[in-house]
Amino acid sequence: MxxxxxxxxxxxxxxxxxxxxxxxxxxxxxxxxxxxxxxxxxxxxxxxxxxxxxxxxxxxxxxxxxxxxxxxxxxxxxxxxxxxxxxxxxxxxxxxxxxxxxxxxxxxxxxxxxxxxxxxxxxxxxxxxxxxxxxxxxxxxxxxxxxxxxxxxxxxxxxxxxxxxxxxxxxxxxxxxxxxxxxxxxxxxxxxxxxxxxxxxxxxxxxxxxxxxxxxxxxxxxxxxxxxxxxxxxxxxxxxxxxxxxxxGGKAPSIIAADADIDAVIEPNALGGLLNTGQICAAFTRFYVDRKRVDEFTAKLAGVASHLPVGPATDPNALIGPLVSEEHRASVERYLETGTAEGARLVTGGGRPEGGGYFLEPAVLGGVTQDMRVAREEIFGPVLSVLAYDDPEELAPLANDSEYGLAAAIWSRDIGTATRLANEVKAGTVWINMAPAQDAAAAWGGMKSxxxxxxxxxxxxxxxxxxxxxxxxxx
Known part of the structure; x- marks a missing residue:
């Protein structure tokens, strides 16, 4: 070495x-x-x-x-x-x-x-x-x-x-x-x-x-x-x-349209937010869900996140690894504290598993609003924030209400709705009905900050x- x-x-x-x-x-x-x-x-x-x-x-x-x-x-x-x-x-x-x-x-x-x-x-x-x-x-x-x-x-x-x-x-x-x-x-x-x-x-x-x-x-x-x-x-x-x-940096929105199949989109959204323990600039970190279905989505997302095995690479079953350093783990934990102090609800996760290393259980925050720091700042860790919307016309403005514009995801059974939103969202890459993916032939980069x-x-x-x-x- x-x-x-x-x-x-x-x-x-x-x-x-x-x-x-x-x-x-x-x-x-x-x-x-x-x-x-x-x-x-x-x-x-x-x-x-x-x-x-x-x-x-x-x-x-x-x-x-x-x-x-x-x-x-x-x-x-x-x-x-x-x-x-x-x-x-x-x-x-x-x-x-x-x-x-x-x-x-x-x-x-x-x-x-x-x-x-x-x-x-x-x-x-x-x-x-x-x-x-x-x-x-x-x-x-x-x-x-x-x-x-x-x-x-x-x-x-x-x-x-x-x-x-x-x-x-x-x-x-x-x-x-x-x-x-x-x-x-x-x-x-x-x-x-x-x-x-x-x-x-x-x-x-x-x-x-x-x-x-x-x-x-x-x-x-x-x-x-x-x-x-x-x-x-x-x-x-x-x-x-x-x-x-x-x-x-990034603060990728994942837009769950009212007609989306919640059961079908839960796992790819969890993957999009928690791959590499959320240490991805393009990680899905703020999920916009119709208010009528936000409780269902939050509960199911928490169910997936809470069952993902946390452990070192030497554990063949581990899907969530450690954060890169003790300093970075402490930074992520401070965001969780700030989020709950501002009124978000910790639905699952956020604890330190027993043993050594810089591990942190994947966290899901419900009741997040657009003005909270956890919805606006890049956390770069396993923290998923769920926000409710009332009017589909709000979606593009909400997604664009960020200094960042690296990536976004849209989930809808209506390709017209998905395409319209993809055109309106200000992001360098938009994935429609899929988890994050990359290819050497596909241009990659961000807008805004x-x-x-x-x-x-x-x-x-x-x-x-x-x-x-x-x-x-x-x-």
Whole structure:
């Protein structure tokens, strides 16, 4: 298990910055000690990436495609090991790490391996005589990839695969809570034959991330994390005129239309809210239900939530794992206290199971109103808030009454009603009659305070390239 940083093809403890520990959230025990990258370490990583850029960008697209495909094969071959490491460091249950995180990472490398040979420019008929005009897409240069702790490997793949496919070099800064799987992936990239300096990994906390954002040699920052930090990065990148992609917080509404089949929608809604212990930006966290049926929905949702097995990844029956840290669990508990103090009703959950680790029983809050903090702020934990509505015309305004706009869900037997609501809700992704899903070909990103730009699909290619115009005189 690697704990050093990767800079310019060499594994190093860095230039002598302080160390920090990463813990197993299922037990609270220290797994490993890692080095905090200093500004000098970040500079070394950016310098290495800059030196590697020209030859990497000049590599034949077919060669880059072959290399990305080889990376995908190696990840797949080491899938069980990577899933176990992700579960150990992040707390994901094995159905999540092995059933989603690793396959999603493999999918993105294969998808963008296909794009590497299909990045095209265009020819345009101009109104200037005797001129041939065309465009070409070129890589940006050194890209800083800052990855969150909730889904370390898949979210890294959303950034890294298109960045490499388009000919960029990168410096990766994983979350300090969950660096181990990223370091193991970096080993596999070396094994696949990625040249030294093309991919660099620096470990550390906020100061390391700030040094990467501020470095003048970085052409683009791609960040997934909190809205507050995203705003700081956007401001810094704006002053430096750097390109930036931000996937930030969310407060996804799930709209249960009056004609919805309650029994059919309960389980996918519980899954949409509690996957990865609710530590998902797109988690369903506020459920809008017709007042005539809200008690039925709340009781049935609580019934499902209260029977989901809570435990570590080593428990094959566990569906709800721990929260990532003691600090984060305490934050979620404070929201539960605030919610009940403001008048919400704790229907089920919210307790700490016996034993160690950062576990919290899934909670369902009934009687929640639009003005409560639990209905407005991102909790990022296993807390489901149920709100009643009286008039279907209220639904889109209620769903949109939020600073966030990452995702939403709509449940209705009337496709006309569902489509109208999908068009009216301000969210980057809307799922109709289904639990959350993602695909490498489907654009992903948020509106409003949920971010800037898109990842995945063609949007991923666009995010890591710039367009050059070329004019040629014909006479």
């Amino acid at each position: 690697r704990t050093e940083m990767l800079i310019g093809g060499k594994w190093t403890a860095g230039s002598g910055g302080p160390s920090f520990v990463t813990r197993n959230p299922a037990t609270g025990e220290v797994i490993a000690e890692l080095s905090e990258a200093t500004a000098a370490d970040v500079d070394a990583a950016v310098t290495a990436a800059a030196a590697a850029f020209e030859p990497w960008a000049a590599m034949l697209p077919a060669a880059r495609a072959t290399l990305l495909w080889r990376i995908a094969d190696l990840i797949e071959q080491q899938g069980e090991e990577l899933a176990a490491l992700e579960s150990l460091d992040q707390g994901q249950t094995l159905p999540v790490s092995g059933g989603f995180s690793i396959p999603n990472l493999v999918e993105h490398f294969r998808y963008y391996a296909g794009w590497a040979t299909k990045i095209t420019g265009s020819t345009v008929a101009l109104s200037v005589p005797n001129v041939d005009y065309r465009t070409r897409r070129e890589p940006l240069g050194v890209c800083g990839l800052i990855v969150p702790w909730n889904f370390p490997l898949p979210i890294l793949g959303w950034k890294l695969a298109p960045a490499l496919a388009t000919g960029n070099t990168v410096v990766i800064k994983p979350a300090e809570q969950t660096s181990l799987s990223t370091l193991r992936l970096a080993e596999l990239l070396e094994e696949a034959g990625v040249p030294a300096g093309v991919v660099n990994v620096v470990t550390g906390g906020p100061d390391t991330g700030k040094a990467l954002v501020a470095h003048p040699g970085v052409a683009k920052i791609s960040f997934t994390g909190s809205t507050a930090v995203g705003r700081e990065i956007a401001a810094d990148a704006g002053r430096a005129l750097k390109k930036v992609s931000l996937e930030l 949920s971010g800037l730009g898109r990842e995945m699909g063609w949007a991923g290619i666009d995010a890591y390239t710039q367009v050059k115009s070329i004019w040629t005189a014909l006479a």
